[in-house]
């Protein structure tokens with residue numbers, strides 16, 4: 001999304017997906033009770049519909065319903081894989097890049113001794129702060145760090161927020177790479193590397209090039225026009241997709257060694273999930289790289 005634009009709409013969509021999945025999909029492995037608390041009236045109403053499993057007859061409402069239902073399916077393997085990678089490698093600092101409405105600082109007791117840095121484009125970050133209000137985090141400390149990767153310097157912003165580059169950091173970069181150009185992705189990895197002490201871990205969720213994803217976006221645009229409603233994805237065009245090889249090579253140039261990289265369909269295969277959108281799941285990947 002461009003600088004000075006409104007808060008991220010896709011951040012709300014993925015939060016709706018997590019709220020719709022909570023207590024319903026893979027309940028022994030996935031839990032996000034914070035997601036629903038972050039939603040506003042209309043955003044929560046469609047989540048309730050998805051949770052009820054009764055699809056609305058009105059086809060405008062049906063569109064929102066299907067979008068949230070499909071998102072819920074993809075959020076579960078992605079969230080579980082990232083949470084597992086955080087738990088398996090505890091560090092005193094966790095930086096969430098493009099945090100959106102990420103609730104980890106409020107829902108993961110494992111972060112009790114960790115300082116969490118929430119990094120996001122300023123209006124998206126303000127949106128999170130407005131929505132979360134005074135809810136106390138479970139993390140040891142929480143630092144809000146507004147940064148637009150396309151415009152601002154990540155390093156000085158993190159330094160000002162108290163990030164220590166001499167201590168290992170776990171970095172989570174979930175659902176953001178697709179919205180950045182390849183140059184912005186490379187530049188951000190360089191800045192991440194510059195603040196990563198040995199023992200740091202980078203967890204990246206990114207998109208493999210996918211005709212299904214392109215077709216899905218075109219379909220959403222056409223249906224939105226047809227139903228005379230706002231396309232929820234219009235303000236955030238996808239800007240880069242990566243093959244696993246290109247991603248590993250780029251990370252390797254910055255010293256990160258990939259220890260796992262799996263598509264969300266494979267990750268879902270290890271969870272009790274009834275998969276309805278296998279192509280879309282196959283295009284999303286979760287990678288773990290260590291320094």
Ligand SMILES: C[S@@+](CC[C@H](N)C(=O)[O-])C[C@H]1O[C@@H](n2cnc3c(N)ncnc32)[C@H](O)[C@@H]1O
Pocket residue numbers: 001008010011014015097098099100101102119120121124147148149150151173174175176179180
């Ligand atoms: C799909 S949301 C993902 C949010 C969160 N990581 C999650 O998975 O729930 C995309 C996020 O990327 C952020 N983002 C996109 N472009 C950005 C940029 N140039 N600088 C900073 N954040 C950006 C948006 O503000 C938004 O929070």
